[in-house]
Amino acid sequence: MKSDSEGGAPRSGRRKWPDGYDPQRTRGALIQSALDLFERDGFDRTTLQQIVDGAGLTKGAFYHHFQSKEDVLWQIQNEYLDSQIEAATAIREKDDDPVEQLRALIRLSLGGVESHRAHVTIFSQERRHLTGQRLETVAAKRNELESLFLDAVQRGIDTGVFRDSLTGRIATFGIIGMCAGAFQWYRPDGRLGIDEIADQFCELILDGLRP
Incomplete structure (x- = not known):
């Protein structure tokens, strides 16, 4: 032995x-x-x-x-959301311009795909396995993060920077979905780095939002 x-x-x-x-x-x-x-x-x-x-x-x-396998899953998702919320909150406090805020938030979201690929993949594909209070906690934090994106989009609409024909929540869901979905196809050894991809996402999204 x-x-x-x-x-x-x-x-x-x-x-x-x-x-x-x-x-x-x-x-x-x-x-x-x-x-x-x-x-x-x-x-x-x-x-x-x-x-x-x-x-x-x-x-x-x-x-x-840890209490269980589900507890590990919860803590993985919880810690990632905490880090994203902290960074997104700092972006909001740093700049009042909704365009620059949204640009920074897009970069933050895509940067997470590169630096925390496993977390993003697991959050997107495995959070359905959470139950009870753990599910409620993650859902609340996910909503808090979404609200930081929504705040920038809605202020842009309200101030005329973005098109007033847009619904803020729908636009926000589209932006978050585009960024989060990048984990399915982004490759660190691909032709474009994450910063170059973020540039193209910002151009595509912001041009689509402007009047």
Whole structure:
């Protein structure tokens, strides 16, 4: 039988990091394993055992940090939405111009596809597996993020910068859908980088909104 000093996960469920046990690194390893598996195989086809095996940990370590597989899914989505809301709120506070706000929000959304591709993929495809309070929490944060986009679009319409024939909510849903859907076809090694794609999205969207 292996001892803790022989590598792998100790029987306590605490991984033996080279410089000592680190709860945050243990949690991070579990999150990263779940991200990889949920993106590749989907939530349904991923087992708890696969998550802990991918992290080099045990179920004991898993249950020290998470209540269930659904809890991991919720925390992945929750943390990503928190980061997007924080960045989008900073954009709103930095510039009152609805055109520049929307331009920055589009770049933020597409930047997330590049820097957090697994999070975006999982959010788009796997959030249906959330239930109860977890689902309500994610839905509320999703609505909060959408409202930051809507605020820029609606102010543009109200001030005459954007066409008054548009319905703010419909335009907002279209913009968010375009940006979020990029995870399905964007490739980091493709001909265009994410900044160049963002330039084209901004041109397409903003020109379509203007009178």
